[in-house]
Amino acid sequence: MKALAVACVLAGLINALPASAADSPISANGETSVITRKNYPSLPEPAGPYSVSVRHNGTLYLSGMTAFGTPAQGKDIARQTEAIFEQIKRVTQAEGIGMRDLIKVTIFVTSMDEVGALREVLSKNYGGAYPASSLVRVAGLFSPEVNIEIEAVFAVPG
Template sequence: MKALAVACALAGLINALPASAADTPISGNGETSMVIRKNYPTLPAPAGPYSVSVRHNGTLYLSGMTAFGTSAQGKDIAKQAEAIFEQVKRVTQAEGITMRDLIKVTIFVTSMDEVGALREVLSKHYDGAYPASSLVRVAGLFSPEVNIEVEAVFAIPG
């Protein structure tokens, strides 16, 4: 119950956050590159002070994504994974990339009992272009209704 109260409190911060943060130039060794931080109107708003994605030097980093705020919240890991990868695909569409550009995922689960079903979901969404991957069992995530969190890194072609 305490975790749910924290999640609800964090959700109260949603309206205080900008839809998209400003670009930030980074300088070093005489070169300047841009860091682009984004949130997406087609996704649940971040429940804290972070960006959904950060783009830098041809790489797109996605924050940990969960099924919180979707119809899969509170469901099994496979259903939550489906909801998460639908969100990831919305990001790839917005960024002009595909799941084939996925180079690394880190997946946090609260139970290893459903790993077989999770692997089926992953195989479907990876479409044969398997990324580097880590699967980590954790004691819990920010809400008891969240059983999986996925971080992703994409290569931006070009």
């Protein structure tokens, strides 16, 4: 019964942490690890119930990022992609990693018409360290002014 009371108290403390950084210890097979959920002051607050990044066991997962709320909103795919990578680079800088640590991207586009321009921007931002990648055409994203969304997974050394 004491263990349940302690778990309830800890759960309350974890949920009371600010949305900008919340650590959640988890246990499996007698080993404990920590999941860290984070938002970043240099990026807009999430519009829904999610974190910009989640870090676990040496891996950093980024939620889908778009150009929504940036000057690139409503612009062509190349400009939106550049705006997304500016946001991604702010996160990597805050986390002490770089684009060479990028493992995987999943890219959602509403049209395949500008894939050539997209690939040019991607190549420039990857700097030769190409991640595993998926490109998916979707019927639409959450706003008609957004035509690309990028999810990313990074290795975190150490």
